[in-house]
Amino acid sequence: MVGDHERLPGPGCGTSPGSEIVPGTTGLHLDGYGPDGTTAYTDPDSVHSTLTFLDPRTLRSQGQPLDLGAPVSYDAPVAHSPNGRLIAVAQRNATAADPSSEVEExxxxxxxxxxxxxxxxxxxxxxxxxxxxxxxxxxxxxxxxQEFRTYPVARSRLVDELCAMADGGLTEEEWQEHIPDVSYRRTC
Structure with missing residues (x-):
């Protein structure tokens, strides 16, 4: 972390010492890197509700920050998918019924x-x-x-799981009963 009184290195980094890299921050936590190493992501000061993406060579912003809707604590896990398309973030939010309790989502x-x-x-x-x-x-x-959980996120995995839950999809008879106006087609 770069704090209030610390300066970022200038030479070779593409920034001058003491420059503000992410507007409105006094510190910078690098939470991780994208799968190909060309992007770093950060939750500045762990009080903002955005993830900022940076070029790891220059520490300059890349594109628009991602608004997460609620602040993320500094120790919250963040994961980047190997294909570079998705990012997952754990957030603690107070429940509407009990604002003092927190639910992790x-x-x-x-x-x-x-x-x-x-x-x-x-x-x-x-x-x-x-x-x-x-x-x-x-x-x-x-x-x-103490539990591992697996959540499918790819469309093909979701379809496979839904088909398994539906015991292979609708039969022609079930289709006719529930969707009589549409010609039958195999769904799974």
Whole structure:
């Protein structure tokens, strides 16, 4: 972390000593790097509700910050998918019923569209200690409390899981019963 009285190195870094890299911050936490190493991401001072993306060679901003909707604590896990498309962030939010209690939720963001993918995932067993994507970017694996959980995030994995839950999709008879105005087609 670069603090209030510390200066960033200038030569070779592309910035002059003491320059403000991320507007409005007095410190800078580098939370991690994208899968190809060409992007670093940060939650400045751990009080803002944005992730800022930086060029790791120059520490200059790359594109628009990602607005997460709520501040992220400095120790909150963040994971970048290997395909570079998604980022997952664990956030602690007070519940509407009890503002003093905090519920940990995981949000997955599409970096190209700059929007959240699906609803937030709620941690039911405690604080999220680890977030990581599978090597093929098809699922997010979390460790919360003492349990590992796997959440499919790739469309093909979601379809496979829905088809498994539906015992292979609708039969022609079920289709005719529920969707009589549309010609039958195999769904799974």
């Amino acid at each position: 995981i949000k997955i963001w599409d970096l190209l569209a700059r929007r959240q993918v699906g609803p937030s995932l709620k941690s039911s067993t405690g604080s999220v200690a680890l977030l990581t994507f599978t090597a093929d970017s098809s699922a997010l694996v979390t460790l919360d409390g």
